[in-house]
Amino acid sequence: MSAWFDYTVNGFVIGNIYALLAVGLALIYGVANLVNFAHGSVYVVGAYIGWAAITHLGTPLPLTLLCVVVVCALVGVAIERIGLRALQGSSRIAPLLATIGIGLVLDQVVQLVWSPDPRAVPMQVPEWRIAIGGGTIGALDLLIAGIGCSSAAVLYGFLRFTKLGWAVRATAQDSDAAQQMGVDINRVNMAVFAIASVLSGISGLLVGMYYNQINPAMSFEATLKGIVALIIGGLGNVPGAIAGSLILGLTESYGIALFGTSYRNLFAFVLLVAMLLWRPNGLFAPRRAAAPEPMVGTFIARSLPVKLPRWVVPVVLLAAALLPLLNQPYLLQIGANSLMYAMLALSLTLVAGTVGQVSLGHAALLAIGGYASGLLALDAGWPVALAIPAAGLITAGLGTALVWPAFRLTGHYVSIATLGIGEIVSLVILNWTGLTRGAIGLGGIPPLELFGVDLGSVQGTYWLCLVVLVLLALLQLRLLSSHLGRTWRAIRDDSVAARSHGVGEDRYKALAFGYGGFAAGISGAITAHVYSYINHETFGASLSVLALTMVILGGMGNVLGAVLGATLLIALPEAFRALAEYRILIYGVVLLLLIRFRPQGLMGTV
Amino acid sequence: MSLHRRSLLLGSASLGAGTALAPRSAGAADPVFVGVSGPLTGPNAQYGAQWKDAFDLALEQLNPAAQHKLQYVFEDSQSDPRQSVAIAQKFVNDARIVMELGDFSSPASMAASPIYQRAKLVQFGFTNSHPDFTKGGDYMWSNSISQAEEQPTLADYAITGLGRHKLGVIHLNTDWGVTSKNLFSAAVQAKGATVTAAEGFLPNERDFRSTLVRIRDSNPDGIVIIAYYADAATIVRQIRTLGLTQPIVAVSSVYSPKLIELGGDAVNGVHVITTFFPDEPRPGVQRFVEAFRAKYNRDPDTFNATAYDTMVLASTLVNQYGPTRAAIREGLGKVRGVPSVIFGTMQFDQTTRRVEGAQYKRLVVKDGRFTLFTGGTPS
């Protein structure tokens, strides 16, 4: 039984580390009502500042910590001041996307300044260790636990007994009322971002010391685990975040004990989704009454769609159809890529824009489509022309069934649940070796062909994608102009009012996810046949974010906008190629500017 | 470090044509280009940077004396298949390019393979150990170390070299890691020993404590790590933190000066096999290591060495068989005895289109340095 004791200790040790992240996230959510996706990036900044201070300046621990505190506080203030303050009053989804953009920019800056090489962080904490069970616990473990608990305690005291803390709590309860009572909301938000960023930065440094290693790529994992812990503890609940972190650590540890290491994250995400469904307000919150009435139409930016002159679409379409005649295969490949992503964007703009279910796991639909078509062609020997539409149908069914339990969630919860479901799909693909060949992936997927006509050339791929995209777009426009379109948009604008007029939410969400799954599944299937090889990483979480960016860029719910957004976001990094390693940074900045200055997207929301 | 950054920038595609550090001598033929598709940004960016260092060094050494001066065009793919296929179209339709090197990861490389195969441009995936990579077509070649060769060598080190018969394996859960683990298990069984547990972890994982408890409870007398150096450093530290004292044996990708930097004292006593070892007295190795140290003021690692070998091969092919795509393809089938840091000399197996005969060294970390392991069970 000593092993179980060890698993428990290990669960606490790793949960301890998650706690530092989750506390900051909880604080920001509590006050700004925002899941801060840039949190992990601040963590990386903190780690690198600490590393730079120790290696270049030779600072002792207190001074190192001071450097991290100062820099991260400034970063936090900058995030609030530059990135988010201007977005008050714009659509609810804008700040969330802004944090994604800020994270992207911070990661790139760190990578440009300090290179992507992993670095060793010199240990500045005494190296004594206590034997406990079969393993040991060191001074750093205790320090991390100490900082986690004491920061929670200090935060509690701050919130309870200081004037600014009182203002923070008032703002968290009701920011409008607080403002009327003379609370300076901006100052409060700024203080909160500074505090949360400092916590995040310190945890970056300590975790860097703990593993003796930091690299810029560690931000995503940190954000993800922090968010899972946050959900378990209850959004905005600081002590809950600590408990949630420990529970997450224990779950992972026991998951490894029972099923093996490769199931670890599967357990974490299953726990996340289960929590969202079972107790969306977290373990430590009472079940709340119905949400208060929303302000009208705050979900998406209010705007009128851009009206194009009649001739524009046919002319652009004609030009697109004639593109292969230029005989520029590189251009054509980018075109084909854009078209494949445009199908994904169509799917997401329907689900996120028209129905208001902002999915952060949409890439999983690509994966399902790709694997379905690949396996049908490889193992069942289906012709490609049949495998692709079949994959579309399979994705529609499976995708809808997977999201079905999350239909009763709203707002941020939908995004986080879909993020979790997306990760689960990827991990199931990785672990279901018998069907999917696990990590080895699917190789030798036959190239595109239509009843014997070879479409494997770039021209063939492009033509096929263009035809499929036009058909999907026309169908989607047709549906949007029918009663389905207004019903979907009614659910998005106010689901309570829609239900009161006889609109069964589940049915219409399912129809949207079904159609969206079909389009995304086709996209994934075509991609699989073009690539000839896919594995569980081919359609990773970053693609989900990319797809959402396309949708926002084009204008939520806007079919033409989705196509335009996909084309731009696939073409832009290629156009920025000359800028080499700066291109992703520039991409992030462009994204932020867009959210700031044209939140309704280029073509306007519909 | 600033020098390092600058060299990266110089090599960027913004100049249209990679680094052409060698001055053009009068009368030299027009330069010949190879295309490189690899990560310069994104999570794998460090590997692209390592390639560049090695490529620049190789070209600096070879070009002055070569008839055909070689240059490279490096396009950043982020190791992302979406971008590697676009790059493939770019290269395929750039008449100057006679051969392609990369991409880094198997998904990115293999997604582009159909395009290279169709266009009859050699795709030389020098880091692609995925067993299916060269099955993509007769234009897919690789000099990446064959795991079918490496894993039995590793098993031999653990079993006969160190006298271990119950091995716990911790491996990266990727195409490479799983292939390697399977080959390793087979080799272990063939030698009459057993694998007590095999645990796969995901990239980006940092916490291995519970994984190690599982390994510990399977009662191994040795622990085998199939991973890259950065993860391996973390794993070894946690093995020792948990109080496990079994000898540790690791694959060649763990060999890197960075292992010592990231692992600290904990990695003392770790055994690795490697195809590349800077202290190896062989002249081919010493020439490379000295030149690399002189240029970059640090020790090269296996990624540098492989990339260097690859550029030497490319220059050899161009100069020996001619600066055309067809000549390169033909040359790969014929070429023999190309000097190589990793293999000594390189020649390709015509059916697998891979190189065999890597020369493995057994190393052990002693007092923070890699040293050749001279046999006997460790105390």
Next chain:
Amino acid sequence: MLEVQGLQKRFGGVTAVADGALTLREGELLSIIGPNGAGKTTLFNLISGLEPPDAGSVRFQGQDITGAVPEALAALGIARTFQHGRVFGNLSVLDNVLVGAHTRLRAVKPALPLLGPLLEMALAALRPPAVRAEEAALRRDAEQILARFGDRLLPRLHQPAFSLSYANRRRVEIARALALRPKLLLLDEPTAGMNQTETAEMQEVVADLKRSGLTILLIEHKLEMVMRLSDRVLVMDNGRRIAEGLPQQVRNNPAVIEAYLGHRHAGAEPVS
């Protein structure tokens, strides 16, 4: 037609509705009045299925509908408006009203669990003549409903609802509820935030609806309007019925006067 008995609802420690009870006959207009926080809107939410009651029962046309979901109640012919006006901001005025007619669409009639929705999608995509005719008829109907509000809304048929004035949004909401062709209409403060002219217009619209035979349950603060329109009045305070009867009776009931005087901020006076 509507029979409510012993409804109870607590939020945390607060009892919002302690004993909700009322009966409503066909064609009748019953007003619910009472000070702010008396539990009127919660009672509405319990009847219209937005929140499940902790105890009690609701019967509609002899059928037990306690705890039924709102979409089911809409299908039975119960329509409602909301206290603060919940229009679909990004939908046009016409589309708002058409959503109200959702339950009347033939395509949405529930059939087999999986085939029903798929058939609905197919009909939406193919739009055979019958579907087109139905849609056109609904459109004409919607315009007729909007015509009840004179030229307040007709010229703005294709404007998004968020661009409308507050009063116009309230009108759209009522039009949307009427598009359902309700048997029972629940109106939650239809004149809140309206000036005198607008209130008078709204009063006329409600009177008109009553004349057409529609059964109406009305929450209203403006007593003048309540007195003019109601067949009966029910007074609530602290989650309980404290009086019920003809408008004149209720007006002179001491308990009612007490309840109103006891709450300084009671909305007994017309708001704004």
